Every structure is written in C-alpha cells, then in structure tokens.
Amino acid sequence: xxxxxxxxxxxxxxxxxxxxxxxxxxxxxxxxxxxxxxxxxxxxxxxxxxxxxxxxxxxxxxxxxxxxxxxxxxxxxxxxxxxxxxxxxxxxxxxxxxxxxxxxxxxxxxxxxxxxxxxxxxxxxxxxxxxxxxxxxxxxxxxxxxxxxxxxxxxxxxxxxxxxxxxxxxxxxxxxxxxxxxxxxxxxxxxxxxxxxxxxxxxxxxxxxxxxxxxxxxxxxxxxxxxxxxxxxxxxxxxxxxxxxxxxxxxxxxxxxxxxxxxxxxxxxxxxxxxxxxxxxxxxxxxxxxxxxxxxxxxxxxxxxxxxxxxxxxxxxxxxxxxxxxxxxxxxxxxxxxxxxxxxxxxxxxxxxxxxxxxxxxxxxxxxxxxxxxxxxxxxxxxxxxxxxxxxxxxxxxxxxxxxxxxxxx
Amino acid sequence: xxxxxxxxxxxxxxxxxxxxxxxxxxxxxxxxxxxxxxxxxxxxxxxxxxxxxxxxxxxxxxxxxxxxxxxxxxxxxxxxxxxxxxxxxxxxxxxxxxxxxxxxxxxxxxxxxxxxxxxxxxxxxxxxxxxxxxxxxxxxxxxxxxxxxxxxxxxxxxxxxxxxxxxxxxxxxxxxxxxxxxxxxxxxxxxxxxxxxxxxxxxxxxxxxxxxxxxxxxxxxxxxxxxxxxxxxxxxxxxxxxxxxxxxxxxxxxxxxxxxxxxxxxxxxxxxxxxxxxxxxxxx
Numbered sequence: 001x002x003x004x005x006x007x008x009x010x011x012x013x014x015x016x017x018x019x020x021x022x023x024x025x026x027x028x029x030x031x032x033x034x035x036x037x038x039x040x041x042x043x044x045x046x047x048x049x050x051x052x053x054x055x056x057x058x059x060x061x062x063x064x065x066x067x068x069x070x071x072x073x074x075x076x077x078x079x080x081x082x083x084x085x086x087x088x089x090x091x092x093x094x095x096x097x098x099x100x101x102x103x104x105x106x107x108x109x110x111x112x113x114x115x116x117x118x119x120x121x122x123x124x125x126x127x128x129x130x131x132x133x134x135x136x137x138x139x140x141x142x143x144x145x146x147x148x149x150x151x152x153x154x155x156x157x158x159x160x161x162x163x164x165x166x167x168x169x170x171x172x173x174x175x176x177x178x179x180x181x182x183x184x185x186x187x188x189x190x191x192x193x194x195x196x197x198x199x200x201x202x203x204x205x206x207x208x209x210x211x212x213x214x215x216x217x218x219x220x221x222x223x224x225x226x227x228x229x230x231x232x233x234x235x236x237x238x239x240x241x242x243x244x245x246x247x248x249x250x251x252x253x254x255x256x257x258x259x260x261x262x263x264x265x266x267x268x269x270x271x272x273x274x275x276x277x278x279x280x281x282x283x284x285x286x287x288x289x290x291x292x293x294x295x296x297x298x299x300x301x302x303x304x305x306x307x308x309x310x311x312x313x314x315x316x317x318x319x320x321x322x323x324x325x326x327x328x329x330x331x332x333x334x335x336x337x338x339x340x341x342x343x344x345x346x347x348x349x350x351x352x353x354x355x356x357x358x359x360x361x362x363x364x365x366x367x368x369x370x371x372x373x374x375x376x377x378x379x380x381x382x383x384x385x386x387x388x389x390x391x392x393x394x395x396x397x398x399x400x401x402x403x404x405x406x407x408x409x410x
Numbered sequence: 411x412x413x414x415x416x417x418x419x420x421x422x423x424x425x426x427x428x429x430x431x432x433x434x435x436x437x438x439x440x441x442x443x444x445x446x447x448x449x450x451x452x453x454x455x456x457x458x459x460x461x462x463x464x465x466x467x468x469x470x471x472x473x474x475x476x477x478x479x480x481x482x483x484x485x486x487x488x489x490x491x492x493x494x495x496x497x498x499x500x501x502x503x504x505x506x507x508x509x510x511x512x513x514x515x516x517x518x519x520x521x522x523x524x525x526x527x528x529x530x531x532x533x534x535x536x537x538x539x540x541x542x543x544x545x546x547x548x549x550x551x552x553x554x555x556x557x558x559x560x561x562x563x564x565x566x567x568x569x570x571x572x573x574x575x576x577x578x579x580x581x582x583x584x585x586x587x588x589x590x591x592x593x594x595x596x597x598x599x600x601x602x603x604x605x606x607x608x609x610x611x612x613x614x615x616x617x618x619x620x621x622x623x624x625x626x627x628x629x630x631x632x633x634x635x636x637x638x639x640x641x642x643x644x645x646x647x648x649x650x651x652x653x654x655x656x657x658x659x660x661x662x663x664x665x666x667x668x669x670x671x672x673x674x675x676x677x678x679x680x681x682x683x684x685x686x687x688x689x690x691x692x693x694x
Contacts, residue, residue: 036652037484037650060637063650066653067654072544072634075544076547079548080552244462259656
C-alpha cells in the first residue's frame with residue numbers, strides 16, 4: 001500500500017513538472033539591430049530587464065552592421081523567407097515589406113498608442129494601422145560655439161547674418177579659415193529637408209502622385225541654403241572633425257551626434273551650445289531621424305510574435321525609453337516619458353536637452369514612400385549641385401523633380 | 411693617368427648623385443606608403459581628444475594601451491580571429507587546388523568549347539557581387555548553410571580570377587616540356603604536380619596571398635550569411651566602432667592594428683614570391 005502511495009505521489013510530481021515545463025515553453029526571439037559597440041551594452045541592459053520580467057522568453061540580439069547592411073540583410077531574408085522576429089527598420093524599408101509584418105499597434109492599448117509622440121505616429125502608421133513603433137530617435141538641432149555665437153540665431157535671417165559675421169579669412173588669402181556654418185549635402189540631405197519643411201514644402205504632393213520639391217516652398221528653401229553657401233563648409237565627412245579643428249562655428253546636425261560634437265568642442269578648447277533650429281517662413285519643425293521596430297509575420301510562431309510585441313511594448317515604457325535616451329544619446333519617444341521625474345532630472349542636469357526635447361515635440365519624419373531612399377539621394381545631389389554652384393536653385397530642383405517623377409512611375 | 415682619375419671621379423660622382431636621387435625618391439615613396447600605417451598605430455594609442463586635435467598630433471603624449479583592451483572587449487574578437495584564420499586558410503587551400511587544376515586544363519589541354527567556356531567564365535567577373543547577394547543568400551538558406559561554416563567556405567573554393575592568373579602563367583611554360591615528359595611516360599597529373607606547380611610557385615603564391623587577404627578582409631558576405639558571433643570574422647568586429655553619427659577612432663584603430671598583424675606577418679614571409687608573381691604575370 002505504501003509503495004502505491006509513493007508511486008502515485010511520484011506520478012503527480014512528474015505530471016506537474018511536465019505541465020510546468022511544457023505549458024510554459026521557452027520562446028526564443030531574434031532582434032536584428034545596427035547598434036554600434038557604444039550602444040550595445042545599453043541595449044543588452046534593456047533586454048536583461050525584459051528577460052527578468054519574462055523568464056520564459058529568450059532574446060537573441062544580432063548585430064547586422066550599419067543601416068545599409070541591415071537593410072540588405074532584411075530584404076534578402078524576406079526573399080528567402082527567414083526574417084528575424086524583430087528588426088530595426090527605417091520608414092521607407094517598411095513600406096515594401098508591409099505584408100510580411102505583424103502590426104504591433106492592434107496589440108497595444110489605446111493609452112499606449114496615444115502616448116507616442118505626435119510626430120512619430122504618422123511615420124509608423126501604414127494604411128491606418130500602427131505597424132511599427134519608434135525606437136532610436138534623434139532630432140536635428142543647431143550646434144554652435146558659445147565663444148563666437150553668444151546668442152544662437154532664432155530665424156533664418158539671423159542665421160544668415162550670423163554665418164556671415166563669424167566667417168573669417170584670417171590671413172586674407174581669399175581662402176576661408178573659419179566657416180560660419182557647414183553642410184553635408186550628399187551625406188545628410190536632411191539638412192535641406194529641414195529647410196524644405198520649415199518653408200512649408202515637401203518632396204511629394206499629399207497623395208504621392210507628383211513631385212512637389214520644385215514649387216515655391218522648395219525654391220525658398222533652396223535659395224536660403226544657397227545664400228548660406230559663401231559662408232559654408234561643404235563636405236561629406238562628419239562635421240565634428242572640422243568643428244574640433246576650429247574651422248566651424250555652427251551647424252545643424254542630429255542630436256545623436258551630441259557626444260561626438262561635444263568631444264570635438266573639448267578638443268578645440270571651446271564650449272558648445274545647442275539650440276532649436278532657426279525658425280523658417282512657415283514653422284520651426286525639424287526632422288526626426290532614426291529607426292523603428294518591426295515584428296515579422298513570416299514563419300514565426302504565434303508565441304514568438306506575441307513575445308516580440310511584448311518586447312516592443314516594453315521598450316516604449318517611459319522608464320525604458322528614458323533609459324535608452326539617456327544612455328544612447330537619443331530622445332524619448334513617448335509623451336509620458338518627458339514628464340517622468342527621471343527625465344526631468346536628466347534635463348535639469350544636462351541643459352542641452354532643453355532645446356532637444358522641445359524640438360523633438362515639434363518634429364517631422366520622413367515620408368513612407370517605398371522609393372524614399374532613392375528620392376533622398378536625388379535631393380542630396382540637387383542640394384550639392386546648388387550649394388557648390390554647379391546649378392541654380394531652380395535648375396537643381398527642376399532636375400530633381402523630374403528624377404523623382406520617374407521614381408514615382410516605377 | 412690624371413685624366414683617367416678625373417673620369418673615374420666623374421663617374422663616381424654621377425653614380426653617387428644617381429643613387430642619392432633614387433634613394434631619396436624611394437624614401438619619399440616609402441614614407442608616403444607608411445604614413446597611413448603610422449597614423450593607424452599612433453591613433454590607436456591616443457586619447458579621443460588627441461585623435462581630433464588640430465593641428466594633428468603625430469605622437470600621443472601618453473600611450474593609451476587601454477584602447478586595445480577596450481577594443482578587444484567590445485566584441486568577441488577571440489571567435490572572430492579564429493574564424494578569420496580558419497576560413498582564410500581553408501578557402502585559400504581550396505582555391506589553390508581548384509585553380510591549379512582548372513588553369514592547367516585551360517592552358518595545356520585541348521577540349522571542345524575551351525575558349526567559349528573560358529570567355530563565359532571571364533564574363534562572370536563583370537557581374538557585381540552586390541547584385542548576386544540576395545540570390546546567393548536565398549541559395550545558401552535553401553541549402554541550410556545559413557550561419558554555418560559551409561556558407562563561408564564552399565562558395566569561395568573556386569575563383570575565376572585565380573584560374574585566369576594561373577592560366578596566363580601556365581601558358582608561358584613551353585609545350586615541349588610536356589611532350590618530353592609524356593614521351594618518358596609521365597601522366598598529365600604528374601606533369602602538373604612535378605613540373606608545372608614548382609615552376610609556377612611565384613604565381614601560386616600570389617593567388618594564395620591575394621585570396622588570403624581577400625578572405626581576411628571579407629565583410630558583407632560574412633555579415634549577411636551569418637547571425638551569430640561564433641560564426642563571424644574580424645572585419646565585422648571592426649564595423650562595430652562606427653555609426654552614422656560618429657566613429658570611436660582610437661578603438662577602431664586599435665582593432666585595426668590587431669587585425670592587420672597576421673596579414674603583415676604573412677606578407678613578410680612571402681613578399682619575395684608575391685612580388686615575383688605579380689611581376690611575371692604582368693598583373694598590377
């Protein structure tokens with residue numbers, strides 16, 4: 001009798017153990033990212049926090065090179081049918097692969113969705129559905145040397161005047177030794193797109209049927225950029241390098257570059273200030289850059305998709321988006337994050353965050369058109385041609401518009 | 411007698427001035443070539459402030475060996491180095507075997523459609539690798555080689571460039587040698603192994619060295635065909651130090667110095683053959 005009891009007890013234990021193991025089966029999800037070595041420990045810490053809450057989920061972080069490499073790999077993986085569970089994606093990468101994505105929005109509460117910063121909702125919404133969620137976002141701001149630019153320019157007119165005033169040809173040899181400002185037309189066409197937005201323009205018309213870059217707003221933006229050209233360093237490299245060398249007084253760049261730009265200021269032996277971009281004829285908006293997170297629906301199990309959505313929602317929690325912003329040099333992506341004590345304390349301790357935060361809440365994102373990548377390149381070329389004087393503003397824009405029109409027809 | 415002495419002195423002087431000019435030019439050329447290496451090594455030992463300083467600081471004030479430790483810890487470089495070595499060595503050996511055999515066939519054997527086949531093969535050199543990346547990825551995935559050594563080794567075991575280079579070299583070996591060998595009862599393979607290969611050492615070394623360097627530096631293929639750190643190589647580790655907003659130059663350079671050391675050692679031991687091979691095949 002005793003042995004029967006023992007056997008029964010043993011069976012129950014085995015059954016319960018089995019139930020525990022199999023009912024709560026571990027789920028492994030893969031997250032493809034392009035975060036460099038400086039950011040990886042912080043991303044890992046976020047993952048660790050998530051795993052502590054969800055011991056039945058495992059996350060494999062896979063570095064996939066720069067953004068260009070990541071895009072190639074995602075495209076190849078979609079063709080081969082083996083994309084990861086999650087990946088960092090730019091808006092224009094998302095449009096062509098929409099049908100293999102698992103929309104995150106429908107799995108989120110209304111409060112969570114309403115909490116995303118306004119400038120980021122549209123850029124993650126496709127056909128009225130929130131497919132992706134913002135991840136590492138930065139905003140274009142004005143960096144300047146406080147010793148040469150005591151009061152940063154607040155309008156386009158002031159920007160032009162200031163650039164003129166601080167440009168210096170020290171030895172009078174006709175070559176500028178210190179530039180008022182700088183542009184990276186081919187590498188960073190966003191500098192022009194910022195002006196375009198502030199002038200009320202856009203690359204395309206509202207329904208994406210026609211190129212609109214060469215309208216009156218586009219021309220105003222390009223003419224303003226060209227008016228700055230005589231006082232501008234035109235380069236394709238990082239602006240932090242000439243900044244460190246004392247060859248540059250102010251420039252518009254992404255907030256994610258703060259660490260490098262500030263380091264350059266230290267090397268150059270001067271203080272660096274940060275301000276909102278000078279206000280344009282229509283608004284003071286600035287471009288939000290950076291990627292979103294997408295969940296794939298292509299050979300993933302429901303459990304994997306659920307786990308991935310859970311992780312994406314976890315990243316949006318105020319404490320996590322604040323942590324990511326503080327450690328990674330990005331901006332929080334939800335409204336509630338800006339109201340947390342942690343972020344307020346951080347901003348109080350880091351004054352450069354005041355203009356960055358204000359600018360982030362007044363930002364705009366890239367358009368979702370699948371050919372945006374090619375259009376961006378066309379804009380970069382037009383911007384460069386106009387800035388170096390190879391084409392007049394209107395010729396450069398007309399040429400760009402024609403090429404964009406061709407891209408629309410593809 | 412005196413006039414002879416003057417003539418000799420003149421010759422000496424001419425010889426000296428010629429050598430002086432030659433060595434000066436060589437020295438300048440050498441300095442220009444070595445400058446990037448020097449910059450790489452010194453930058454790897456600078457502080458981040460010194461990296462950006464203007465005018466540039468050539469010698470760091472305080473040697474920052476910590477950059478090497480930081481760079482090493484930024485990624486699992488132990489795996490990366492092992493994989494780079496393993497893949498570079500296996501693909502080099504594999505390519506040498508296939509290239510020598512194919513080059514011999516194209517250089518010394520007669521068969522139907524030889525020239526057409528060779529032209530088609532050369533034609534494949536015109537296709538940009540990037541264009542083939544997605545189809546290749548799909549193939550590798552369907553073969554279940556994704557994230558395995560097979561994906562990193564097997565597709566690289568043959569190279570049109572290697573075949574072409576060796577074929578050109580093999581063609582310079584007189585056919586009479588082959589005829590004589592055959593009269594003595596030597597098989598084609600024995601002739602290849604005993605006569606052609608030893609005679610072609612410089613060209614073979616060139617192919618080997620170019621392959622080793624190419625494999626050591628391969629980035630995109632490895633990145634696309636693998637997903638775990640255990641399968642990746644040194645160049646993937648180097649990419650980690652750059653982002654779209656900036657680069658940690660001092661750590662990148664420290665990692666680059668570590669990455670380049672094996673290649674330098676290899677070159678030091680094989681430079682004679684390498685230079686001979688390049689010079690004889692007329693490829694620059």
